[in-house]
Amino acid sequence: MSSEQHREILATAAYVPADDARPVPGPIAVLPEPVQLFVDAVESAGGQVAALSARTRGLIWLDPKGSERFGEVLSENPQLSWVQLPYAGVDAFAETLKSSARPTLTVTSAKGAFAQPVAEHALMLVLALLRRLPLRLSARSWGDGTVGTSLYGLHVVIVGAGGIAIELIRLLSAFDVTITVVRRGSEPVDGASATVSTNDLDAVLPTADVVVLAAALTDDTRGLIGGRQFEQMKNSAVVVNIGRGGLIVTDALVDALQTDSIAGAGVDVTDPEPLPDGHPLWIARNIIITPHSADTPAMTRPLLARRVSNNTRAFLGHGGFDGVVDPVVGY
Numbered sequence: 001m002s003s004e005q006h007r008e009i010l011a012t013a014a015y016v017p018a019d020d021a022r023p024v025p026g027p028i029a030v031l032p033e034p035v036q037l038f039v040d041a042v043e044s045a046g047g048q049v050a051a052l053s054a055r056t057r058g059l060i061w062l063d064p065k066g067s068e069r070f071g072e073v074l075s076e077n078p079q080l081s082w083v084q085l086p087y088a089g090v091d092a093f094a095e096t097l098k099s100s101a102r103p104t105l106t107v108t109s110a111k112g113a114f115a116q117p118v119a120e121h122a123l124m125l126v127l128a129l130l131r132r133l134p135l136r137l138s139a140r141s142w143g144d145g146t147v148g149t150s151l152y153g154l155h156v157v158i159v160g161a162g163g164i165a166i167e168l169i170r171l172l173s174a175f176d177v178t179i180t181v182v183r184r185g186s187e188p189v190d191g192a193s194a195t196v197s198t199n200d201l202d203a204v205l206p207t208a209d210v211v212v213l214a215a216a217l218t219d220d221t222r223g224l225i226g227g228r229q230f231e232q233m234k235n236s237a238v239v240v241n242i243g244r245g246g247l248i249v250t251d252a253l254v255d256a257l258q259t260d261s262i263a264g265a266g267v268d269v270t271d272p273e274p275l276p277d278g279h280p281l282w283i284a285r286n287i288i289i290t291p292h293s294a295d296t297p298a299m300t301r302p303l304l305a306r307r308v309s310n311n312t313r314a315f316l317g318h319g320g321f322d323g324v325v326d327p328v329v330g331y
Helices: 036-044 068-076 091-100 115-130 133-138 163-175 198-207 227-232 250-258 297-315
Strands: 028-031 058-061 082-084 106-108 155-159 178-183 194-197 210-213 238-241 264-267 287-289
Touching (some): 058 068, 082 297, 115 133, 115 163, 115 210, 115 238, 155 163, 163 178, 178 198, 194 198, 227 250, 250 264
Parallel strands (some): 155 178, 178 194, 238 264
């Protein structure tokens, strides 16, 4: 499947503002640099791209790490009524968004746009860990051919209920697993056997065979999986993190792997990130580390361009916005 064939997986319906809350349309700036792909995405939807000025009403911000300049642009341009951010996670922008929140500003992210490639990566890590590929990839002799676990029929706990979780549930349906979703609320998620609130996370971990972290990083979720949580897991359980590195207490993960408290971990994100050379995680025998590559630029650029086009149309008064961010909640 090419990136052009991926579809968006939206956890919530498009947001259609009331008439008195709809962003004021006008010229759109693409910053920090007007990359042609995204200029074309705006213009194909009927928008006008222009340099940042007092007339600017929309902003496409393409630096995924955030920056001091982003905060300056928001504070110096109170006339902005719509901002599109480049990634699903907005933790790099969280403090700026909180301080700049105002009723006249709609902020959208890419959440849901990249769900399919990330969910695919999560499934790859789960299967590789259950089949003990870290052990086999480092082997230099035939070894023990009796180790390995099938995914079929296992209990999978997914932390998060956004597009990645929804798509992962679809992919896992072929394996006849039991799925528990852990989310901020407790509203049922289609395809899950059970849905519980974050407060009940510790109650479901002891029976989990697989734990997948796909939640946003907020003040409430930072360090969600630490020493106590690893102690509650089976020593046969595997943990996969394709959300944000800060969801796991890194030192606790190192300890859990070194003491065989869990069978293995697969992480596409780390804390710190990039993970420094020589860090203990690099030498753990039961881990797979990928360098935040679940959604590569080749995958995400056309998907983000599609999101920009969709939201430009909404900005111009046609339909609703996808991926609206609550600056207070942080995603």
